[in-house]
Amino acid sequence: MMRKIFLSRPTRATLYLVACSGVAALMAPLPDARAEDAGLVEKGRYIATAADCFACHTSPGGKPFAGGYPITTPVGTIYSTNITPAPRTGIGTYTKAEFFDAVRRGIGRGGKRLYPAMPYTSYAAVTDDDMEALYAFFSSAVAPVEQENRPDTVGFPFSIRSGLVLWNWLYLDTRPFQAQPRETPQVTRGRYLVDHLEHCGTCHTPRTMLMGPASGRYLAGSAVSAWYAPNITTDKVAGIANWTDSDLRNYLKTGHALNKGQAAGPMAEAVTNSTQFLTSSDIDAMIAYLREVPAIAGDEKRSRTSYGSADRPEDVARGQTGSENRGWKIFSGACASCHQAEGQGVNAYPSLTHNSTTGGPNARNLVATILTGVERQSGDSSVFMPAFGSGALWVNRLSDQDIADVSNFVLKTFGNPSVQIDATYVAKQRAALTP
Ligand code: HEC
Ligand code: HEC
Ligand code: HEC
Incomplete structure (x- = not known):
């Protein structure tokens, strides 16, 4: 009697792969490469x-990977493209x-x-093995969506794409990824994740005039549209040396670290779509690597999470006229219901003291948070603060002057009092958030 051989799906897929490996597989267009190993x-x-x-x-509310997400740059708006396996678009x-x-x-x-x-x-520097896996995922697990790409609005001379050859000569390092001498395997893994897959430096490292990473400023903090990706080097004052491993773990897993910071805007997207799904060993590897990053000092004299002695806001406002008093009134009406009268927060509503956003070296994240609110998803929980910039939902739209006044009150009372802003600053940030 002949023995019947049952091939499990992966084995059959493997045989198929072996059969069409080599040049054939390399040349096969995406739709033909469906039977990949699970x-x-x-x-x-x-x-x-x-x-x-x-x-x-x-794009917001769009189909996964179908493109159209606007990225504002100093030279114009660039739209991401459709990377679904749709044959035409x-x-x-x-x-x-x-x-x-x-x-x-x-x-x-x-x-x-x-x-x-x-x-x-x-x-x-993504490894060949990881690229193979990425290709398998995009060719067989992403649903094809026919959706035209949106043209970019980049003006001359930057619209001449061949100019990028020169840019690449300056900034593109094509050497394969390699462990460095004296680096533990955990730190090597962390460096691979932080520098390459997670590309943390694209936001946290400041850029040169030519939009390349500024040398000697690795992870030292940078503006990202109207937001600010803070200094995450090991500097004791400007960086995150005072964040414990568990602070960082909580932040990357949930977007929240008690009495340290929260993730809104682009970082909320990074947590919602990416870092929360990393394995614990990968999170720990990134933290181990971040501990090795050279410290880079800033101009600030105190750590951004150290501002904590909130005077009673009523005392601050008492006897004051003008904008200070106005700021307090807006705070009482628009913010205190969640963040509490003394800014101490309650439950999921964070304290505004000991908060990297109110104690930071500039008001970018504070203003952007008030304008756009906070939306973040991790595990089963979602975090939400309404946007006061648009007048959507039930909240009142705050004017540029309102936001300047409430920000100055919050900065003076709960955060870094040396940072103060005006309505023109808010208008600029509002414009930067509109593609
Ligand atoms: C920070 C934003 C960003 C991230 C993250 C990103 N992309 Fe892109 N990608 C873009 C933009 C913007 C373009 C279009 C660039 C242009 O028009 O010159 C693009 C273009 C592409 C293209 C070229 C498509 C075409 O139409 O020719 C491919 C392929 C691609 N991305 C794949 C990926 C893959 C795979 C990943 C994840 C490993 C990824 N991208 C992550 C922004 C991003
Ligand atoms: C798309 C841009 C972007 C990327 C990519 C990004 N970040 Fe951020 N990050 C930000 C912004 C903006 C903030 C400030 C968010 C806020 O305060 O609401 C931030 C905040 C942080 C903070 C908190 C700092 C503080 O003082 O509050 C840490 C820690 C951090 N990021 C680590 C990382 C790591 C590690 C990576 C890579 C895994 C990463 N970020 C990738 C933009 C980014
Ligand atoms: C409906 C409740 C609610 C109201 C009203 C509200 N907030 Fe928030 N706020 C939140 C929540 C929730 C978060 C995010 C907590 C987290 O990320 O874990 C937050 C976060 C913040 C942060 C930190 C953002 C960051 O990126 O680090 C600041 C600063 C802030 N709020 C200021 C304000 C100010 C100023 C007002 C009034 C103009 C206000 N909030 C009104 C609920 C609220």
């Missing part, structure tokens, strides 16, 4: 999550080699240079 696809899903492809390639007909070139070299179809708003300089 394990490889799942690994690819994890890599795509860690690399946060979703955040940029999905997506990357369904990209070969594996073309996919690798786009992600790691910034070279799109037909040699078209991609703007570095696509963080290929970070992804350049």
Whole structure:
């Protein structure tokens, strides 16, 4: 009697892969590569999550990976493209080699240079194994969506994409990823995640005039549209040396670290779409690596989480006329119901003292939070603060003057009193949030 051999799905898929490996697999366009090994696809899903492809390639309320998300840059607005395996408008007909070139070299179809708003300089060192997995995920687990790409609004001379060849010569490092001497395997893994997959430096490292990373300022803090990605080096005053491992773990897992900070805006997106899904060992590896990053000092004299002696706001406001009193009134009406009269917070509503957003070196995150609110999802919980910039929902729209007054009150009473702003500053931040 003949023995019947049952092949499990992965084994059959593996045989299929072996059969069409080599040049054939490399040249096969995306839709033909469907029968990938399930394990490889799942690994690819994890890599795509860690690399946060979703955040940029999905527009608000849009279909996953269908593009159209606006990225504002000093030279114009660039829209992310459709990277679903749709044959006409997506990357369904990209070969594996073309996919690798786009992600790691910034070279799109037909040699078209991609703007570095696509963080290929970070992804350049993604390993071949991880790229294989990413390709398997995008070719077989992402639903194809036909959706046209939106043209960018980049003006001359930056619209001449061939100029990027020079930019790449300056900033694109194509050396493969390698462990450094004397580095523990945990730190090596953390460095791979922070520098390459998670591309933390694209927001936290300031940029030069040419939009490349400023040398000697690695993770020292940078403006990101109207937001500010703070200094996350090991500096005792300007950085995060005073955050414990569990503070950082909580922050990257949930977006909240008690008496330290919360994630709103772009960081809320990073937590919602990416960091919360990393394994505990990957989170710990990133923390271990962040502990090794050289300290870079700033101008501030005190740590941004150290401001804590809130005077009673009524005492602050008593006898005051003008904007201080106005700020207090707005705070009492618009903010105190959640953050409490003395800014001490309650339950999920954070304290405004010992808070990196009110104690920071500038008012960017405070103003952007008031304008846009906070929306973040982690695990089963969602965090929500209404946006006061738009007048949506039940809250009153606050004017630029209102926001300046309430910010100055909050900064003086709960945070860093040396930072004070005016209505023009708020107007500028409001404009930066509108693509
Ligand atoms: C920080 C935002 C951002 C992230 C994160 C990001 N991309 Fe992109 N990507 C872009 C933008 C913007 C473009 C379009 C660039 C241009 O028009 O020059 C792009 C272009 C591409 C292209 C070229 C598509 C085409 O139409 O030719 C591919 C492929 C791509 N991205 C894949 C990925 C993958 C895979 C990931 C995750 C590993 C990823 N991207 C993460 C912003 C991003
Ligand atoms: C898309 C831009 C962006 C990326 C990518 C990003 N961050 Fe952030 N990060 C920010 C912004 C903006 C803030 C301030 C958020 C706030 O206060 O609401 C922030 C805040 C933080 C904070 C809290 C600092 C403080 O004092 O409040 C830490 C820690 C942090 N990020 C670590 C990381 C790490 C680690 C990565 C990579 C895994 C990363 N970030 C990736 C933009 C980004
Ligand atoms: C309906 C409740 C509610 C109201 C009203 C409210 N907040 Fe919030 N606020 C929140 C929540 C929830 C968070 C996010 C907590 C978290 O991230 O864990 C938050 C976060 C913040 C943060 C930290 C943001 C960051 O990125 O670090 C600041 C600063 C802040 N609020 C200031 C204000 C001010 C000023 C007002 C009034 C103009 C106000 N809030 C009104 C609920 C509220």
